[in-house]
Amino acid sequence: QKEVEQNSGPLSVPEGAIASLNCTYSDRVSQSFFWYRQYSGKSPELIMSIYSNGDKEDGRFTAQLNKASQYVSLLIRDSQPSDSATYLCAVNDNTDKLIFGTGTRLQVFP
Amino acid sequence: EAGVAQSPRYKIIEKRQSVAFWCNPISGHATLYWYQQILGQGPKLLIQFQNNGVVDDSQLPKDRFSAERLKGVDSTLKIQPAKLEDSAVYLCASTGGTRTVQETQYFGPGTRLLVL
Numbered sequence: 001q002k003e004v005e006q007n008s009g010p011l012s013v014p015e016g017a018i019a020s021l022n023c024t025y026s027d028r029v030s031q032s033f034f035w036y037r038q039y040s041g042k043s044p045e046l047i048m049s050i051y052s053n054g055d056k057e058d059g060r061f062t063a064q065l066n067k068a069s070q071y072v073s074l075l076i077r078d079s080q081p082s083d084s085a086t087y088l089c090a091v092n093d094n095t096d097k098l099i100f101g102t103g104t105r106l107q108v109f110p
Numbered sequence: 111e112a113g114v115a116q117s118p119r120y121k122i123i124e125k126r127q128s129v130a131f132w133c134n135p136i137s138g139h140a141t142l143y144w145y146q147q148i149l150g151q152g153p154k155l156l157i158q159f160q161n162n163g164v165v166d167d168s169q170l171p172k173d174r175f176s177a178e179r180l181k182g183v184d185s186t187l188k189i190q191p192a193k194l195e196d197s198a199v200y201l202c203a204s205t206g207g208t209r210t211v212q213e214t215q216y217f218g219p220g221t222r223l224l225v226l
Contacts, residue, residue, distance in 0.1 A: 004152070008150070034214075041222075042219070042220075043201055043217040043218060043219050043220050044153065044201070044217050045217070046214055046215075046216075049214065088152050088153075090152075096141065096158075096205065096213055097155060097158065097166060098153075098155070098215060100152030100153050100154070101152050102150065102151050102152050103151075103152055
């Protein structure tokens, strides 16, 4: 059974701080990794994708991938209250199918 | 570019009743997915279509769930009869259909189903 594990949270950080969200996956042949943001009552929205080991930066977001450790993370710099949402980690299982984690709920307080 | 459309947005039914959900993917997208998202969980793939053919329905409870995409465009997901544990958000997503590992899935707004 291929699995994607996330801490359900909530992760609470003050406004302006760095939020660090983590995800591990079980299938070593996974090639593509995605972070989706889901606001309460809304559908998932893609914010980052990463395919190679290392860091990928996009604005305030940085995705980090370590395939040897089967670990992917998302850093949000200068966290804002509007970043408060559930962050879903999704992994491609070497096809075009996504396996999602349960999500980490992030709370950014003023 | 219009996004993925779904209807209805909300549905309340009693157990053992039937319900149907509709999805219209982004124009030109060949691959369509139906997911079930139970509260507090991540989306779980129910069925994947490539044009009008089924690619994967291994997690679809076929005794009560059915789905079709007859003309390779819009799709319908049906539950008959519904059970209490079917209460969830049903998400539709689509991709361009190149079936590469890097394709981005775009999600519709979802249909929130409550079974009483």
